[in-house]
């Protein structure tokens with residue numbers, strides 16, 4: 504991979520490699536764009552096959568956060584961290600303290616939160632070293648685990664997508680195939696179950712599957728079979744790139760709406776869905792509930808205010824469909840257009856020179 508060629512192509516601002524031999528920390532903080540404000544995005548801990556895979560993941564995810572925060576109307580830029588390692592085996596306190604010091608060194612250009620493989624407890628450890636962390640324990644006045652908020656947003660966005668596909672936003676009787684029933688999808692399944700949807704679930708973690716079967720009467724299938732399930736809605740809630748050349752021809756769903764980041768393997772797969780008449784709720788618009796929730800901490804966390812804002816993901820998804828219909832473009836392209844318009848609009852105002860103390864040369 505030609506790193507600087509890639510950074511230039513998508514205009515990344517900064518990439519920080521963090522290494523701490525004692526604790527085993529190997530992390531990549533990617534800051535894509537801070538036009539709208541400090542870069543906010545979670546920290547993912549995962550076992551990557553290669554270091555290059557980890558770098559690419561950090562870069563793709565951070566760019567996704569730029570678009571997510573812009574489309575959600577937040578005054579935040581996009582960034583993300585990946586920590587290389589197995590979250591079940593390789594974590595230790597010193598690792599997250601060392602990582603916290605790296606964040607502190609960025610002096611507010613990057614603010615972190617949870618993602619796959621990290622927990623509220625990890626954020627509490629980071630908080631020992633820096634204030635630039637959200638999603639810490641509510642006991643510290645924070646918003647806590649963002650997953651239930653993300654799930655609520657996905658539920659609201661899914662209803663908007665169902666309305667687009669079926670002419671009514673009711674989920675009663677709809678068959679939803681849920682891939683990955685982790686932190687977000689467990690809460691999503693609860694909302695769907697309460698509204699009378701039928702759930703088919705899969706996960707590589709058998710306990711997670713069993714919990715959904717026990718709590719929501721879900722039917723379980725093997726991980727690779729989820730793409731062949733007869734269903735109305737496919738909800739990707741595990742990792743990215745599951746909408747690809749192989750799976751599109753297997754999916755029977757009329758709607759794709761889930762929490763996973765980077766659901767399309769490539770942008771052209773959004774075009775393929777559009778041509779097949781499958782209603783795709785763009786990932787970074789529908790899964791913004793978590794970041795909206797943690798971003799509220801910047802104003803002094805107020806749960807009611809955050810939830811009211813998350814509820815409106817329904818309207819934001821509907822707006823994407825409207826742009827898609829108006830301009831005859833796939834929904835992923837419509838979402839990008841919506842986000843880019845906001846960033847480009849504000850970029851102009853940012854070019855105005857603003858003096859600070861470093862611009863005044865004092866020679867006495």
Ligand SMILES: NC(=O)C1=CN([C@@H]2O[C@H](COP(=O)(O)OP(=O)(O)OC[C@H]3O[C@@H](n4cnc5c(N)ncnc54)[C@H](O)[C@@H]3O)[C@@H](O)[C@H]2O)C=CC1
Nearest residue numbers: 649650653683685686687706707708740741762763764793
């Ligand atoms: N937690 C949050 O608030 C947010 C999460 N997201 C995204 O939503 C997705 C899920 O996040 P979480 O629920 O927090 O993570 P999680 O780690 O709690 O859940 C993911 C689940 O997917 C399962 N999984 C992994 N590979 C799989 C496969 N090939 N087939 C089936 N299951 C598989 C895992 O075993 C796990 O149970 C991720 O893509 C994450 O980036 C996006 C926005 C916010």
Ligand SMILES: CC(C)CC(=O)C(=O)O
Nearest residue numbers: 544545616617649793794
């Ligand atoms: C988990 C969120 C709080 C932020 C994030 O990283 C995301 O939305 O993907």
